[in-house]
Amino acid sequence: METFSFIVDKENNNQRLDVYLSRALLQKTSRTFIQQLILKNKVKINGSASKPHKKVKEGDRVWVEFVPPEPQKIKAEKISLEILYEDKDILVVNKPMGMVVHPAIGNYSGTLVNALLHHCKELSDLNHPLRPGIVHRLDKDTSGVMVVAKNNPSHIALAKQFQEHSIQRKYVALVSGRVEFDEGMIDMPLGRSVRDREKMMVTFNKSREAQTVYKVIKRFSDMTLLEIFPQTGRTHQIRVHLAYLGHPVLGDEKYGDKGSFSRLALHAQGLGFIHPSKNKFVEFKTELPQEFRQFTKGIDISRK
Secondary structure, X not given: OEEEEEEOOHHHOOOEHHHHHHHHOOOXXXXXXXXXXXXXXXXXXXXXXXXXXXXXXXXXXXEEEEOOOOOOOOOOOOOOOEEEEEOOOXXXXXXXXXXXXXXXXXXXXXXXXXXXXXXXXXXXXXOOOOOOOEOXXXXXXXXXXXXXXXXXXXXXXXXXXXXXOOOEEEEEEEEEOOOOOOEEEEEOOEEEOOOOOOOEEEOOOOOEOOEEEEEEEEEOOOEEEEEEEEOOOOOOHHXXXXXXXXXXXXXXXXXXXXXXXXXXXXXXXXXXXXXXOOOOEEEEEOOOOHHHHOOOOOOOOOOO
């Protein structure tokens, strides 16, 4: 059991209690489970029990006695995967747009992990029980290359490389507007948004350093095709940095404007690292998704 205490800020004044807590508790649980906690009197406002629809006010103290639900056993599901490489230690997959990487409370089906459990007999188990084999993640709507650890030694070796930022990662993105400089680095710290706890923002308060290198591939009349090389791996880093630059990723409802593009125009095209057991550098690349191809005809984007 964990206990949490929050002071409602100005931005969340007059918010429903269950909505406020679903944001305050981030990804710890679902809104449905929060409603159950409230109805069981595990949530109090200024010392008094309440109801899910109760509106919180600025300055209210919200106290939560959080008893996490028992984790469900993850089911193996026969879901098609595009496997780029596989051996006894690792598996490299091209994650499609729209697929969540791992199950979470309230969403136990249809994820990459469900598909991996059907494909693999073994995955590393050093991570959270709902995340076997998962060393790193891509956002749900970001497609592209991911490496999965099939055993614990491989997981440790890969995790160390991600921690040391020695992994070579390349993304391709279509962004709004014409980016002025041919190349550059966005070096701005990122932290949790004070207005919406599900979002990140450039901030110097309770933040972590973040660097994103970009290069212009081609400028169009109202958009730019970029190569992107993140030097760190913060949550939503590329999307937040490009929005801060004034050129949000097309199709990004969270940090920009969905506009006319049919999806989030961000694809993890390449991933390079030292193989955990072979101790040599390996690199994997994917073709760009169909939605990108009309913008990249005749353009060489294979260079590192």
